[in-house]
Amino acid sequence: MKSIFVLEERAIGQIAAGEVVDRPASVVKELIENSIDAGSTHIVIEVGNGGSDYIRITDNGSGICEEDTEVAFEKHATSKIRGIEDLVSLHTLGFRGEALPSIAAVSRVELSTRHRSEDFGSFLNLEGGVLKERRRITRSVGTTLEVKSLFYNLPARIGTIRSKSTELRHIVDVCINYAVINPAIKFELFHDDKTIISTLGNGKMLDAIVNTYGSSVANDLIELKEPDTSTRFNVRINGYISKPAASYGTKKHLFTYVNNRFVRSELVERAIKRGYMTLLPKYAYPFAVLALSIDPGEINVNIHPKKHEILFYHSNDVFHFTAGAVSTTLRQADLIPEVVEREKDAVEALDFSTLPQEKKAPVSAQTSFHADMDTDVPDEGRLDICSVPLYQVLDSYIIAQSEADDVIMIDQHAAAERANFERLIDRYGQRIDKQTLLRPYVPELSPHQFYLIRENEEALRDMGFDIERLGDDSYIIRAIPVVFHGMIGEDEITDVIVQLVEESGKREERIRVLFSTAACKASIKAGEKLSYDSMRAIVAGLRNAKLPFTCPHGRPTMIRLTKKEIEKRFKRR
Numbered sequence: 001m002k003s004i005f006v007l008e009e010r011a012i013g014q015i016a017a018g019e020v021v022d023r024p025a026s027v028v029k030e031l032i033e034n035s036i037d038a039g040s041t042h043i044v045i046e047v048g049n050g051g052s053d054y055i056r057i058t059d060n061g062s063g064i065c066e067e068d069t070e071v072a073f074e075k076h077a078t079s080k081i082r083g084i085e086d087l088v089s090l091h092t093l094g095f096r097g098e099a100l101p102s103i104a105a106v107s108r109v110e111l112s113t114r115h116r117s118e119d120f121g122s123f124l125n126l127e128g129g130v131l132k133e134r135r136r137i138t139r140s141v142g143t144t145l146e147v148k149s150l151f152y153n154l155p156a157r158i159g160t161i162r163s164k165s166t167e168l169r170h171i172v173d174v175c176i177n178y179a180v181i182n183p184a185i186k187f188e189l190f191h192d193d194k195t196i197i198s199t200l201g202n203g204k205m206l207d208a209i210v211n212t213y214g215s216s217v218a219n220d221l222i223e224l225k226e227p228d229t230s231t232r233f234n235v236r237i238n239g240y241i242s243k244p245a246a247s248y249g250t251k252k253h254l255f256t257y258v259n260n261r262f263v264r265s266e267l268v269e270r271a272i273k274r275g276y277m278t279l280l281p282k283y284a285y286p287f288a289v290l291a292l293s294i295d296p297g298e299i300n301v302n303i304h305p306k307k308h309e310i311l312f313y314h315s316n317d318v319f320h321f322t323a324g325a326v327s328t329t330l331r332q333a334d335l336i337p338e339v340v341e342r343e344k345d346a347v348e349a350l351d352f353s354t355l356p357q358e359k360k361a362p363v364s365a366q367t368s369f370h371a372d373m374d375t376d377v378p379d380e381g382r383l384d385i386c387s388v389p390l391y392q393v394l395d396s397y398i399i400a401q402s403e404a405d406d407v408i409m410i411d412q413h414a415a416a417e418r419a420n421f422e423r424l425i426d427r428y429g430q431r432i433d434k435q436t437l438l439r440p441y442v443p444e445l446s447p448h449q450f451y452l453i454r455e456n457e458e459a460l461r462d463m464g465f466d467i468e469r470l471g472d473d474s475y476i477i478r479a480i481p482v483v484f485h486g487m488i489g490e491d492e493i494t495d496v497i498v499q500l501v502e503e504s505g506k507r508e509e510r511i512r513v514l515f516s517t518a519a520c521k522a523s524i525k526a527g528e529k530l531s532y533d534s535m536r537a538i539v540a541g542l543r544n545a546k547l548p549f550t551c552p553h554g555r556p557t558m559i560r561l562t563k564k565e566i567e568k569r570f571k572r573r
Contacts, residue, residue, distance in 0.1 A: 064143060069134075113145075257290070496514075
């Protein structure tokens with residue numbers, strides 16, 4: 001009996017639509033991309049009830065000529081390319097010819113458009129992809145496309161739409177993604193006739209960020225600079241990254257673009273983290289708007305219907321170029337967090353805190369040991385902290401003064417840790433020397449710890465541990481890295497080993513963990529009283545450090561209270 005059948009066109013259209021349109025925000029994304037490709041300078045997005053009732057996009061782009069209006073809703077019809085060879089020189093966001101037919105297949109659509117070459121406009125009404133009405137109209141150049149009753153013919157899909165607030169949040173995210181990278185376009189988003197987003201469209205990316213995220217975020221941003229490194233192909237970079245003090249617990253504030261296309265690229269995200277080196281904690285991420293301009297022949301955007309994924313043909317070059325740009329930008333910036341008044345009308349004690357961090361599940365990321373070793377800070381970039389006078393407060397912090405008469409508060413442990421970490425790098429580089437234990441150590445291991453060590457025996461030997469299997473459930477340790485000599489007891493050796501084997505990065509990442517742990521063990525602790533000479537030594541170590549702004553684990557070493565802020569608090573300004 002025959003069991004394989006060709007699906008009918010209606011079913012094919014609805015199934016295909018599921019790859020492109022899965023919620024109202026998907027419709028907004030596809031239509032905004034069409035408006036941008038049409039050369040629009042003003043795009044208005046109107047949605048009702050989180051997009052469930054209607055989605056209306058109006059632009060002042062080139063419009064669609066009368067004879068193309070129906071063709072635009074046919075499968076794989078596009079004005080962006082003529083053949084597969086055009087993908088290597090693609091300069092548009094759309095190219096598949098799937099968006100309009102997919103949207104029309106699962107909704108009721110009204111199209112109103114006028115091409116700049118025509119004196120009249122065109123109106124189309126489609127229901128479930130079937131043309132119901134067509135006529136000429138009078139209107140200005142541009143296009144308005146309204147989508148109503150989304151998924152009306154797919155009851156099961158309607159059930160997947162979340163609450164109004166959830167769907168609106170996704171729509172807002174889409175609009176922000178395109179508004180930030182297209183600052184020359186004025187974006188307006190209205191929900192139930194209320195303004196949600198309104199950008200200036202003045203061509204300045206920072207203003208677009210302020211319009212969408214607020215000035216509090218923009219105050220912590222630094223404009224990206226081109227790195228000193230070169231690549232085998234033409235690539236440029238621009239955008240903004242936040243100072244290390246403004247960090248978050250997730251990647252949600254990383255906005256990465258390639259040729260003005262918003263993408264989610266693990267490669268670029270890892271490169272951003274690599275550029276920050278040890279300026280950020282391992283599981284913290286900055287706010288970043290990073291845009292790469294690259295030869296279209298060097299990338300493949302034809303991976304997924306939603307076009308959020310991208311393939312770099314020379315990924316290693318892109319990685320190091322991006323990391324170099326972030327590193328160069330941070331090296332040339334003043335990264336000491338400033339103490340500022342958060343509430344204008346409040347009279348309260350000094351707030352020495354930095355921006356709060358979101359607490360989310362950790363996500364694996366890499367940092368750069370090589371960058372810590374090779375960073376070269378010019379003399380004029382040295383810290384302007386005076387060595388006198390110095391004071392210790394709370395047995396944990398050193399109060400100093402800058403040459404600009406600002407007050408600098410230094411975390412004594414974090415500062416000493418940074419200085420010790422860089423001394424270890426200068427002394428050993430990537431060389432790991434061993435120190436034989438006077439008495440071999442047999443740690444008590446849990447089954448999980450034993451498994452971790454068994455899977456990483458060679459890596460531990462490479463890190464300076466003389467380790468050998470002892471029976472079926474234990475190990476004997478005869479030597480440890482010399483950097484730990486005299487600093488850790490037997491009970492701490494196991495903790496160090498487990499920490500190393502849980503570091504899933506390359507050898508240089510494990511060396512960084514090794515040295516940062518050793519630096520922590522060797523440093524003055526919080527709660528220790530310091531002599532004046534000890535305080536001067538910590539300040540001197542911080543001034544000579546190549547990356548003085550954070551400890552090797554990413555915690556800030558100091559914060560600044562400016563003279564202006566002090567005078568403001570005492571009502572002298």
